[in-house]
Amino acid sequence: xxxxxxTRLGIAFGLISCIVFLSIGGLSYHNMQxxxxxxxxxxxxxxxxxxxxxxxxQQSFQxxxxxxxxYENMLGQEDNLxxxxxxxxTLIDINPLNxxxxxxxxxxxxxxxxxxxxxxTTRLAFKQVKFNGQSYQLIAGKQLVAGQQVLKHYLIKxxxxxxxxxxxxxxxAWLMGxxxxxxxxxxxxxxxxxxxxxLDQRIELQSRTIEVQQLTEAMNAMxxxxxxxxxxxxxxxxxxxxxxxxxxxxLMGQTQIALSKSRSRDELENLLYSHLEEYERLTQMIxxxxxxxxxxxxxxxxxxxxxxxxxxxEDLLAYFEFLAEEKNISIYTDIPAxxxxxxxxxxxxxxxxxxxxxxxxxxxENGEIRITAMTTENSCRIxxxxxxxxxxxxxxxxxxxxxxxxxxxxxxxxxxGGLGLAIVQSIMQLHQGEVQVNNHPQGVVFSLIFPx
Amino acid sequence: MHILIVEDETKIxxxxxxxxxxxxxxxxxVGNGLHALSVLExxxxxxxxxxxxxxxxxxxxxxxxxRTFSKVPVLMLTAKDHVLxxxxxxxxxxxxxxxxxxxxxxxxxxxxxxxxRVPKVEHEMYQVANLELNRLTREVFRDQQKIELTQKExxxxxxxxxxxxxxxxxxxxxxxxxxxxxxxxxxxxDVAVRRLRSKIDDHFSPKLIHTVRGMxxxxxxxx
Numbered sequence: 257x258x259x260x261x262x263t264r265l266g267i268a269f270g271l272i273s274c275i276v277f278l279s280i281g282g283l284s285y286h287n288m289q290x291x292x293x294x295x296x297x298x299x300x301x302x303x304x305x306x307x308x309x310x311x312x313x314q315q316s317f318q319x320x321x322x323x324x325x326x327y328e329n330m331l332g333q334e335d336n337l338x339x340x341x342x343x344x345x346t347l348i349d350i351n352p353l354n355x356x357x358x359x360x361x362x363x364x365x366x367x368x369x370x371x372x373x374x375x376x377t378t379r380l381a382f383k384q385v386k387f388n389g390q391s392y393q394l395i396a397g398k399q400l401v402a403g404q405q406v407l408k409h410y411l412i413k414x415x416x417x418x419x420x421x422x423x424x425x426x427x428x429a430w431l432m433g434x435x436x437x438x439x440x441x442x443x444x445x446x447x448x449x450x451x452x453x454x455l456d457q458r459i460e461l462q463s464r465t466i467e468v469q470q471l472t473e474a475m476n477a478m479x480x481x482x483x484x485x486x487x488x489x490x491x492x493x494x495x496x497x498x499x500x501x502x503x504x505x506x507l508m509g510q511t512q513i514a515l516s517k518s519r520s521r522d523e524l525e526n527l528l529y530s531h532l533e534e535y536e537r538l539t540q541m542i543x544x545x546x547x548x549x550x551x552x553x554x555x556x557x558x559x560x561x562x563x564x565x566x567x568x569x570e571d572l573l574a575y576f577e578f579l580a581e582e583k584n585i586s587i588y589t590d591i592p593a594x595x596x597x598x599x600x601x602x603x604x605x606x607x608x609x610x611x612x613x614x615x616x617x618x619x620x621e622n623g624e625i626r627i628t629a630m631t632t633e634n635s636c637r638i639x640x641x642x643x644x645x646x647x648x649x650x651x652x653x654x655x656x657x658x659x660x661x662x663x664x665x666x667x668x669x670x671x672x673g674g675l676g677l678a679i680v681q682s683i684m685q686l687h688q689g690e691v692q693v694n695n696h697p698q699g700v701v702f703s704l705i706f707p708x
Numbered sequence: 709m710h711i712l713i714v715e716d717e718t719k720i721x722x723x724x725x726x727x728x729x730x731x732x733x734x735x736x737x738v739g740n741g742l743h744a745l746s747v748l749e750x751x752x753x754x755x756x757x758x759x760x761x762x763x764x765x766x767x768x769x770x771x772x773x774x775r776t777f778s779k780v781p782v783l784m785l786t787a788k789d790h791v792l793x794x795x796x797x798x799x800x801x802x803x804x805x806x807x808x809x810x811x812x813x814x815x816x817x818x819x820x821x822x823x824x825r826v827p828k829v830e831h832e833m834y835q836v837a838n839l840e841l842n843r844l845t846r847e848v849f850r851d852q853q854k855i856e857l858t859q860k861e862x863x864x865x866x867x868x869x870x871x872x873x874x875x876x877x878x879x880x881x882x883x884x885x886x887x888x889x890x891x892x893x894x895x896x897x898d899v900a901v902r903r904l905r906s907k908i909d910d911h912f913s914p915k916l917i918h919t920v921r922g923m924x925x926x927x928x929x930x931x
Contacts (some may be wrong), residue, residue, distance in 0.1 A: 532922030539809050539893045574860055575886040578899040606890045613894045674894075 261437055271427040275416040285688040285695050292403040300381035301366055303396045308385055324348045339395035342390055355436050376401050439463035443472055455483040495659040503534050543673040551682035558600040564631055566591040570609055579616045590628045597636050597706055599687055607683040610676040611702045615642040636706045652693055656681040680688030710734045715759040727812055740761040741765030745773055753780055755823055760786040781822040797920055813877050813923050834869040837929050841869055842902055850908050861904050868927035876922040899914040901925055
């Protein structure tokens, strides 16, 4: 069942106070009961001892036996009872309410018993006493009604106070909960105000409750991430529409112009060839984008193999040697022999190929490229240095974004349409590693860092 | 050779049929799986081009049923490039797998290799016009002149000569010569072919390496 936290607190407090109040009430009632009983018993004991003293005197003993009504008057209240008897007869029998007295044992010590035969409970105290060599039984009694009346009043008050206490603490807890949770409500309100159009908004809330403060910070951090992702996605959709629209526009325009009048066979053939190249580019771009999108959505799972890095790099260098020779670029490698790396072979090859391809493409004529690798405690790092080239700092953070172009005026786009480094990043993401780029005095360095 | 094209998109089926007919194959087109199975039961078919997304009975089910009575080579065509799909296709008994959009040249090359029932014999010597390549001694002669080639140049020339008169796409060349099976931002193949040409073609005639625009390269006596 859904309910407010304040209400929940109220209910919880109500339950807690129920338990606490009831146990305290129960205990104090129990104590009270015992106290009343003890007082009563003490009064009866006192009476017995008084009579005992009284009876010790021979003269007053005789008077009392002959005129029991004297003592009856002395006792006053109707529910008081006093009996003195020996084995043969009852000497004193003050029993105004005619309480049926059960047969009581003879004891020299004072004893108590409750008598309940279809009458209000009467507490009896009895004792065996001896006078003049004769054994008597002395019984004093008093109805419990009065004591019980006191207890009953006490109980009623106790119940009322307990109920009041429970209601009060529940109410206070509820109010307190609502009061303390007001910053939470503010947070909810502030969160509700954030829409997709205003992702740059942040929750500005100062709360002295640590949890609310933490939640606010967590919300803002989440907003940062969402904003970043959303903006990237928005830019991506824009880029992709642009990237697709331009070639489609060319294809459409060229076709329409070609069809607007009769063309020679050669002209038409040329047009088709040009189209074919454009289609191939589009196909590659779509494949690359699908790859990136799938990695980002976690659709890919790779099986890592242990690969000998020097072998992989040797194969790649064989692929790039002609290109490097064209620009007279020398490629040096410094890979520790037996350096093994856990990676998906084709993906590792592809990431390195994209870095090398950039290095050759943007490297200086007669320049050099250095590939080095080393292992640290928990990672393996491959650096690709393009000597003599620096990338302006403001671009570094964006290099791995899709379609990002350092030189926006560059017309001739790379075949992957500016996706090469984005693919490198996706591949590293697949390997739980990362790619970094840094300007060094010698040149720009791209680093692939694989966890080991 | 008779190829069955199982494809519900008539435009694709149409151009495949045209292309394959022009390449010398007889073709039959069907648009759904049940029809495909009945054709396969009744006619001798040498190869099946099977689209995965078909109405009613999909490509996987057709393949499964087909494999209960026939071993005809099957090349799957699909728009979804999932590794799992590829694995599933091969497990169910497909012989090859291509993702749309595919290059027709590539498709043709795969069809040829599937139909080549006998494994291709690797010759010791290849000769086209006055160009000779000896696979064992790793020597190349053009017009009786010995020509020095690097290892990869030699591998490229051997590949072109093995597939004389066939167009090889850049993707195929990158894969077969350098074992690079993905697209890179670079035109390595073009550079490599240019270098090979400068050694074996530029100072000789007839020109043997031809650029097929928009498709790739081929080695032949005639353009």
